[in-house]
Amino acid sequence: MAGPWILNAVPSNINDSDKNIVIKLFDLNLDAPFFEVKHEEALYLNFKFSIPSGIARTGYELLLISVILTEEHTIFNWRKELQNLSEQIKNIPHILEIFSHKNKTSPIIQMKISKIDRFLRQAINKFEEFEGDHPYGQLLFLGIEAVGKSSIIELLRYGTFSPKIRPTLGTQILRAAIEHFQFQIYDVGGQKAIRQTWFKDCHKPDAIIYVVDVSSSETRDFEFKEEFERVIQQYFPTPASFESNHIPILILLNKSDLVEKEKSESLIKKFSQLFNVNQLPMPHSMSLVSVKENIGVLSAFQWLISKKLME
Ligand SMILES: Nc1nc2c(ncn2[C@@H]2O[C@H](COP(=O)(O)OP(=O)(O)OP(=O)(O)O)[C@@H](O)[C@H]2O)c(=O)[nH]1
Ligand SMILES: [Mg+2]
Incomplete structure (x- = not known):
């Protein structure tokens, strides 16, 4: 582990082409302040934020915090950590001084x-500390093909929507951090021919996430229902199986960006009836979400974590 280093200008000992790359990083016009760059073996996690400045024409200066990871360490929620860091840094009075002041040896600047x-x-x-921890629990993602299970997992792991995800062929076991808790994640393939493998790898999930695509035609409703019932029968076989009745189930109605906003309530009502949610014995929640627009996903998982923490 090297660093941390605080740099207040492009270091003089780097060559011109690297210097230009560093300067361009600040010019990137990204919607999200958090962006990742993979370069050779290393992963650069960057967070860009502004601080007020009386000397800049724009009225602010940009700061960039970068974490350089050499192995696959992204399960830690750096996004949240970097956001906290930016708040801490902004709260230091006259913070700009340390980057603009000529006399770097002044005691105040040093402090x-x-x-x-x-x-x-x-x-x-x-x-x-987090790296030494064991996974907090197992999350099992289920749902028929192309509803967005892998896209949701990608959003949880990397904070981005990736439109290039391929269909999952089998079960993928991954890790992700949500709110600083580590989870082992089971991402199954939803295509008809491989649905019989859904329950093979994860026997005792700590929570189930069942995903549907609200933009699909009503002819799929029966399939959504049939597969949902199969999941319930598998993990909650009889009303007497109270032992498993504490496993929370989160139903995500995904792709809300493809339906009109006015339909939200009626969609929740429709799927509540279709899945008979009022009769479900375990803790359950249904949320209308969009992975593409990052709407509702994180708050839905916050609910799930709160259920797990209450055990
Ligand atoms: N418009 C829109 N498209 C989405 C959303 N979420 C996922 N998609 C797209 O839906 C398609 C299927 O997404 P996946 O994440 O591969 O679906 P899956 O449920 O993992 O599919 P299988 O692995 O085959 O079971 C992809 O083209 C995604 O880009 C969303 O919120 N909105
Ligand atoms: Mg998938």
């Missing part, structure tokens, strides 16, 4: 620099 250094080290320590 501010060491404060930022401490915040950065605290974040790294959290990450190292």
